[in-house]
Amino acid sequence: MRQPSPLPPHLAGRSFTLLEQVQAGVPAGRAWRRDLRVASRGVRVPWNEAQPLRHTCRLLTSLTPGAVCCFSTAARLWGCPLPLDLQNELLVHLSKTGGGGRPVRKGVAGHRLTLCEQDMTRLDGIPVTSAARTWLDLASILDVEDLVAAGDYFICSQSRSFGSRREAFCSLADLRAQVAAAPGVRGIRTARQAVDLCRVGADSVPESRLRLAMARIGLPEPTLRYVVEEPAGWELAWPDLAYPEFKVAVNYDGRHHLEARQRESDIRRDESLAAAGWHSVTVTAGHVRTWGYDGCAQRVLDALVRAGWRIDA
Structure with a gap:
């Protein structure tokens, strides 16, 4: 069986319209060869080629x-x-x-x-x-x-x-x-x-879902985009969710936080927060799989209670 003739480079490997085929000078019959499928009216797509x-x-x-x-x-x-x-x-x-x-x-x-x-x-x-x-x-x-x-x-x-x-x-x-x-x-x-x-x-879906879970169990509204600074004004950390009044920082660490360089950065972040008197709550995908977002929100509640927040306040 004869192999289909090669398509022009600018049409090869991608979907194209019959008008583009004509404009490229490709014979009309080429659109019906076995290496192409009809994806939609007037459109041809090469088989097994993701578009x-x-x-x-x-x-x-x-x-x-x-x-x-x-x-x-x-x-x-x-x-x-x-x-x-x-x-x-x-x-x-x-x-x-x-x-x-x-x-x-x-x-x-x-x-x-x-x-x-x-x-x-x-x-x-x-x-x-x-x-x-x-x-x-x-x-x-x-x-x-x-x-x-x-x-x-x-x-x-x-x-x-x-x-x-x-x-x-x-x-x-x-x-x-x-x-x-x-x-x-x-x-x-x-x-x-x-x-x-x-x-x-909010930088990610897990951050949004964690915040919603925290609201479901009655936690106060956290501050987003908060910057923790030292007395001299130097920036120490940028927690995903923060309770400045109680010095509680909440971070969702996604997959990229597993990289060695990022892990080192996270350790420095938590050490800087601790030195400034803040308590850190870190939530990961593993925590979510184990406890769900509501369970992770409970960890934030525990940290807030230890920091002096009262549920009936």
Whole structure:
């Protein structure tokens, strides 16, 4: 059996449209050879070749005039943390702007959304719902805790003296404005509950979940983005969650904290905190697997009680 003729380098190994094939001077019949599959109308994809989400979204929106990526697809383009099933979703979620019916094609989940100009933007040239609008749409498919984690991600900003500066994709006020402007949207009750629980400064989903667990067992609201300083004003530590009044610092140490250099840094952090009279509570993924977030929150409660906080205060 004859081997399919090689594709031009700029088409090889990636999905492409039939228009791109024609423009490259490739005969029409090449689109039907056995090394390519029909991924969607007018689209060919090489077998066993994973396609980056951005490339797929750019291709599908180019074939669907007025289309914008939305829901979990938009969230993934924004880099928003999602449950595993949504992170691995194969369908691309699209909606058309300017009214009209849902986009209909293989590989696409079509939606009919009412979007105003500020609800849309572009990421690397791809039309996508804005960060705040994406968060609102997620309210129809996420539970409260996952939606809070998503909100914390979108509004997070950091300007610590170490590491790279992080700018928020939108503000907490933007999320509140979306909720106020869409009283009848699907998931609005979840959105209303979640927006009151979102906080600026949470760096990860586990941090958000730990904070929510601490609230569930009645702990006071911790301070995020707090800097522990020595009397001379030098910065000693930047705990994830802090109770300055009681000098209790809470940190969630993720997988990267297992690296030797990071472990040494964490030891120095805890020693500096102890020297300044602070008590450190460190939570890891192993702790969460063993005790759950509520059990880890209990460790924070114990530390606060030892530091002088009273449950009935």
